[in-house]
Amino acid sequence: MRPEPSQQERPTALRAALVRSEIRRAYVVLCVVGLVAILVASQELLRSVDRRIPLFGGLAVAVIAVLQGAVLVVAHHALRTKRTFPEWFAFLTVWVEALVPTAVLWVQIRYRTIDPYAALSAPPILVYGLLTALTTLRLQPWLCVLAGGVTSGSYLALVLYVRYGLGARASADSLPAAAFISYIALIFLTGLVCAFLAKQIRTLFEAAEREAEMKREVERIEADIAVARAIQRALLPRTTPLMDGYSIAGWNRPADETGGDYYDWQERHDGRWLVSLADVSGHGVGPALVTAACRAYMRASSGFETELGALVGRVNRLLADDLTEGRFVTMANVLLDPHSGELELLSAGHGPIFLCVHGSGAVEEITPTDVPLAVAADVDFGPPRTLRLEPGDTLVLITDGFFEWAKPLPDGRREQWGLERLEQSLRRLVARPPADIIEGLAADVAAWADGEPQQDDLTVVVIQRARETP
Numbered sequence: 001m002r003p004e005p006s007q008q009e010r011p012t013a014l015r016a017a018l019v020r021s022e023i024r025r026a027y028v029v030l031c032v033v034g035l036v037a038i039l040v041a042s043q044e045l046l047r048s049v050d051r052r053i054p055l056f057g058g059l060a061v062a063v064i065a066v067l068q069g070a071v072l073v074v075a076h077h078a079l080r081t082k083r084t085f086p087e088w089f090a091f092l093t094v095w096v097e098a099l100v101p102t103a104v105l106w107v108q109i110r111y112r113t114i115d116p117y118a119a120l121s122a123p124p125i126l127v128y129g130l131l132t133a134l135t136t137l138r139l140q141p142w143l144c145v146l147a148g149g150v151t152s153g154s155y156l157a158l159v160l161y162v163r164y165g166l167g168a169r170a171s172a173d174s175l176p177a178a179a180f181i182s183y184i185a186l187i188f189l190t191g192l193v194c195a196f197l198a199k200q201i202r203t204l205f206e207a208a209e210r211e212a213e214m215k216r217e218v219e220r221i222e223a224d225i226a227v228a229r230a231i232q233r234a235l236l237p238r239t240t241p242l243m244d245g246y247s248i249a250g251w252n253r254p255a256d257e258t259g260g261d262y263y264d265w266q267e268r269h270d271g272r273w274l275v276s277l278a279d280v281s282g283h284g285v286g287p288a289l290v291t292a293a294c295r296a297y298m299r300a301s302s303g304f305e306t307e308l309g310a311l312v313g314r315v316n317r318l319l320a321d322d323l324t325e326g327r328f329v330t331m332a333n334v335l336l337d338p339h340s341g342e343l344e345l346l347s348a349g350h351g352p353i354f355l356c357v358h359g360s361g362a363v364e365e366i367t368p369t370d371v372p373l374a375v376a377a378d379v380d381f382g383p384p385r386t387l388r389l390e391p392g393d394t395l396v397l398i399t400d401g402f403f404e405w406a407k408p409l410p411d412g413r414r415e416q417w418g419l420e421r422l423e424q425s426l427r428r429l430v431a432r433p434p435a436d437i438i439e440g441l442a443a444d445v446a447a448w449a450d451g452e453p454q455q456d457d458l459t460v461v462v463i464q465r466a467r468e469t470p
Contacts, residue, residue: 012209015084019085021139029134060100064096064100074089094135094143094147098128098150101131102151102154109158109166116166119162120159121179128155131147132191133190135191136194138198139201140198140202141199144198147191151187151188151191155183222257228257232258235264236250236264241265241273244338247433247434247466248273248275248461248462248463249438249461250438252457252459253459254457255401255455255456255457255458258284259459260284260288260290260291261277261280262295266299266302272336272337272338273336274333275336276295276331276334277399277461278295278330279350281326282327294331301314308333309383312333312346312381313379313380315373316373316374316377317377322374327374330373331349331350331372332347332397333345333348335384343386343388344386345384345385345386345395346381346384346385348370348372348373349375350372351365351368352419354396354423354426355395356393356426357390358393358394358467363423363430365419393465394462396460397461397462398422401454401457401459402458402460403419403422405448408452422445425444426441433464434463434464441460
């Protein structure tokens with residue numbers, strides 16, 4: 001297994017940007033060096049100054065150019081290897097870039113090519129500020145302070161050398177001593193200002209990087225959730241059972257990308273059909289994982305247990321071992337024998353369940369008879385309730401997301417759709433086929449909510465016995 005990359009090796013947008021900024025800075029310095037080289041060459045051609053000045057100027061240009069070439073080599077290597085630009089090398093370049101113009105001035109002063117005090121105010125001192133300003137591109141405030149300190153310190157050394165080392169006296173047209181002190185202060189102040197700017201730019205960049213990283217993380221999570229949703233949807237039945245005299249339909253719509261409800265049906269080896277509907281507490285990714293486990297346990301256990309109570313008890317023990325305290329599952333299970341017309345119903349804390357009687361038009365609510373799953377491992381479930389669907393009768397298993405869907409009222413209270421409206425809707429729709437009943441229920445609750453967002457998962461299974469033909 002490949003080891004975890006260190007902080008130095010781990011690629012980030014900031015490190016890459018710092019290296020690229022180092023490359024751009026090197027190119028800018030090379031452009032400046034090129035202009036200086038042209039100036040030095042013109043002085044040589046015109047022979048307007050002492051020939052030693054172009055000589056030392058050319059040497060200074062060569063040193064800076066070689067240094068920037070080395071910077072480019074190191075920076076491109078860091079970019080390829082996804083590393084940071086070495087701080088020790090940046091430290092070295094600050095010193096070299098600051099001392100090269102100082103050396104040129106010292107040569108001019110030492111060999112008296114021009115007046116010492118004139119040299120202290122000559123154009124080369126402008127290079128101090130330029131190089132310090134370019135250090136801002138490194139986005140390292142301490143390097144800016146270092147550049148300001150080294151350049152101002154080296155210039156101060158030149159001033160002290162002229163005044164005390166050479167004992168040179170200022171001529172009448174020389175700048176006053178206060179001017180040189182101001183130069184020193186301004187050069188150092190340039191370093192401080194550049195450090196402030198580098199800090200602000202880096203802060204803005206880091207904030208942008210964090211925002212981009214958060215966006216990438218959100219996109220990654222959304223992609224993972226989309227995959228989880230696709231997997232969860234794939235676990236739902238894709239076809240409806242083909243049973244003589246019976247029709248079954250199911251439907252699910254989670255409140256989030258993933259949900260905590262599921263329904264399923266499977267034919268057992270004895271020809272009976274097991275129809276299940278479950279509602280895990282909460283909704284989202286966590287309950288979605290529980291629904292997948294619950295479905296797997298039901299399908300795996302149905303081959304071992306023939307009795308509905310024993311089957312639900314086995315699944316309960318498995319879930320109780322898996323789930324944390326406070327997490328539970330309500331489940332309704334129907335074991336339907338299409339040959340005899342009898343069904344067994346066991347509700348583990350799940351309600352309501354509605355029996356719509358075709359003959360009388362009544363809608364009977366069937367209350368739960370057992371506790372939810374995963375509340376305790378040592379629970380006996382059953383015996384199940386035995387029912388017989390008469391021709392035209394309909395059994396509706398539904399989750400609480402329907403009747404608990406709430407909308408705000410003008411007085412600030414929230415009102416739920418409620419069981420009464422749900423029963424009214426069933427009475428109006430019960431003569432339709434199961435799929436149409438489900439479609440009508442979803443349309444009724446959505447129309448009543450009047451645009452209020454869905455707050456919980458919606459799941460419903462409808463089992464209907466065909467009417468007798470005259």
